[in-house]
Amino acid sequence: MVEKSLSAKPTTIDLGGPKVATWAYGDTLPGPLIRATAGDFLRLTLDNQLPDDTSIHWHGIRLHNAADGVPGMTQDPVKPGQKFVYEFTAPDPGTYFFHPHVGVQLDRGLYAPLIIDDPREPGGYDAEWVVVLDDWVDGTGRTPDEVLKQLIAAGGSASPSSSGGMGGMGGMGGMDHGAMGSSTGAQPWGDAGDVTYPHFLLNGKVPAAPETFAAKPGQKVRLRIINAASDTIFTVALGGHKMTITHTDGHPVVPQEVSALYMGMGERYDAIVTLGEGVFPLVARPFAKTSGGQALGLIRTGAGTAPGPDITPAELGGQVLIGSQLQPAESAKLPAKSPDATVQLNLEGSMQPYHWAINGAPFGKNTPLTVKAGQRLRINVMNMTMMTHPLHLHGHTFALPSGLRKDTVLLGPMEQLPIDLDADNAGKWAVHCHNIYHAEAGMMIGLNYV
Ligand code: C2O
Ligand code: CU
Numbered sequence: 001m002v003e004k005s006l007s008a009k010p011t012t013i014d015l016g017g018p019k020v021a022t023w024a025y026g027d028t029l030p031g032p033l034i035r036a037t038a039g040d041f042l043r044l045t046l047d048n049q050l051p052d053d054t055s056i057h058w059h060g061i062r063l064h065n066a067a068d069g070v071p072g073m074t075q076d077p078v079k080p081g082q083k084f085v086y087e088f089t090a091p092d093p094g095t096y097f098f099h100p101h102v103g104v105q106l107d108r109g110l111y112a113p114l115i116i117d118d119p120r121e122p123g124g125y126d127a128e129w130v131v132v133l134d135d136w137v138d139g140t141g142r143t144p145d146e147v148l149k150q151l152i153a154a155g156g157s158a159s160p161s162s163s164g165g166m167g168g169m170g171g172m173g174g175m176d177h178g179a180m181g182s183s184t185g186a187q188p189w190g191d192a193g194d195v196t197y198p199h200f201l202l203n204g205k206v207p208a209a210p211e212t213f214a215a216k217p218g219q220k221v222r223l224r225i226i227n228a229a230s231d232t233i234f235t236v237a238l239g240g241h242k243m244t245i246t247h248t249d250g251h252p253v254v255p256q257e258v259s260a261l262y263m264g265m266g267e268r269y270d271a272i273v274t275l276g277e278g279v280f281p282l283v284a285r286p287f288a289k290t291s292g293g294q295a296l297g298l299i300r301t302g303a304g305t306a307p308g309p310d311i312t313p314a315e316l317g318g319q320v321l322i323g324s325q326l327q328p329a330e331s332a333k334l335p336a337k338s339p340d341a342t343v344q345l346n347l348e349g350s351m352q353p354y355h356w357a358i359n360g361a362p363f364g365k366n367t368p369l370t371v372k373a374g375q376r377l378r379i380n381v382m383n384m385t386m387m388t389h390p391l392h393l394h395g396h397t398f399a400l401p402s403g404l405r406k407d408t409v410l411l412g413p414m415e416q417l418p419i420d421l422d423a424d425n426a427g428k429w430a431v432h433c434h435n436i437y438h439a440e441a442g443m444m445i446g447l448n449y450v
Contacts, residue, residue, distance in 0.1 A: 004043075052102070052105070095269075095270055104147070126215070126221065127219060133201070133232075151441075201296065211296075244258075244273070251406070263323075277302040383415045389438065392434045399421070406419075429447040
């Protein structure tokens with residue numbers, strides 16, 4: 001059994017220069033890593049020391065409904081001063097994370113990695129590094145709640161920078177919406193992001209004081225990369241190296257070598273890298289940008305000068321992998337079966353005005369999708385908007401037409417994607433965009449067993 005207590009509390013975090021008053025689990029950003037082995041029983045106590053209701057959602061874990069952490073759906077909100085005990089078995093190995101399912105609290109810094117080890121896995125690497133990416137909204141004195149209010153009031157053009165250009169639809173001009181699958185480093189989808197962030201973080205540090213990983217040349221490292229950002233899809237690359245992707249959202253894939261990959265909010269990728277000698281940047285470029293990049297982290301295996309934060313390694317200009325192009329490992333495939341039922345899920349809305357919805361209405365006003373236990377359900381997802389959205393399903397994993405298993409998948413503008421799942425986990429589950437601002441503004445729907 002793995003037992004841990006997590007205090008959600010106001011605290012001051014040193015981002016490696018900037019000190020910010022915010023909310024976190026304990027006094028660190030990310031919060032404390034939780035690690036268990038597949039099949040383990042976890043007892044995790046949330047101690048709410050915040051001046052606000054909260055909860056914890058264990059993102060990607062196929063757990064029983066009562067532990068899923070969605071107030072109004074699976075539990076009452078945890079009030080200030082209250083505790084709530086989450087008890088569940090973690091059935092599947094993989095890279096996960098956790099965060100509140102209340103408002104836009106995730107964007108305050110309430111997140112932490114959760115790793116479920118595979119007892120049967122051979123390992124075969126020398127080191128393992130957990131890499132958590134984030135976009136940091138604070139630094140302008142505004143809380144995420146205030147940012148959301150401004151987005152709604154300003155029709156989507158709120159931006160901490162004076163120009164406002166990146167925050168609104170303006171950033172999408174001229175981008176190619178149709179080039180999915182033929183990426184050559186040019187951005188395949190239009191997306192501006194809703195908020196311009198003053199900082200991007202790797203393991204809670206700004207690029208000026210980057211997290212530095214040390215290893216020996218020739219060593220094999222497993223990277224467990226988690227995009228915990230609220231509003232930023234990243235293009236991720238490791239300077240001087242190709243990465244071999246081995247898992248996405250915890251599920252094994254046919255190992256695929258890539259120069260760079262897109263990571264939607266809520267997605268996780270595991271990669272194996274054989275390290276050269278020197279100092280190498282771990283670079284992320286926000287999706288809204290077509291050039292540049294920031295060395296959010298460093299890998300040091302020998303002598304050498306660290307590259308500055310503003311570096312664009314060749315890898316960022318190479319082939320960029322879209323996760324849905326990966327092929328599933330045999331063991332990760334759903335057994336072939338035609339769907340027993342099909343439901344439609346339309347992602348709808350726009351930046352101006354700032355309205356987001358699913359199936360004709362924002363969450364709370366839309367009609368939950370339904371499924372019967374034992375069914376193979378096809379959810380026919382249609383992105384009716386001109387933005388890219390990472391769609392996340394609670395309590396289950398789904399298969400793409402290729403068989404690839406995911407729990408969070410990026411849909412480009414006007415993209416249609418059927419996803420199949422086995423209804424083997426009764427309850428009331430959330431399906432939503434993992435842009436936390438979109439979700440909170442209504443881009444969410446229930447999936448209820450009937
Ligand atoms: Cu990480 Cu409902 O989401
Ligand atoms: Cu969205």
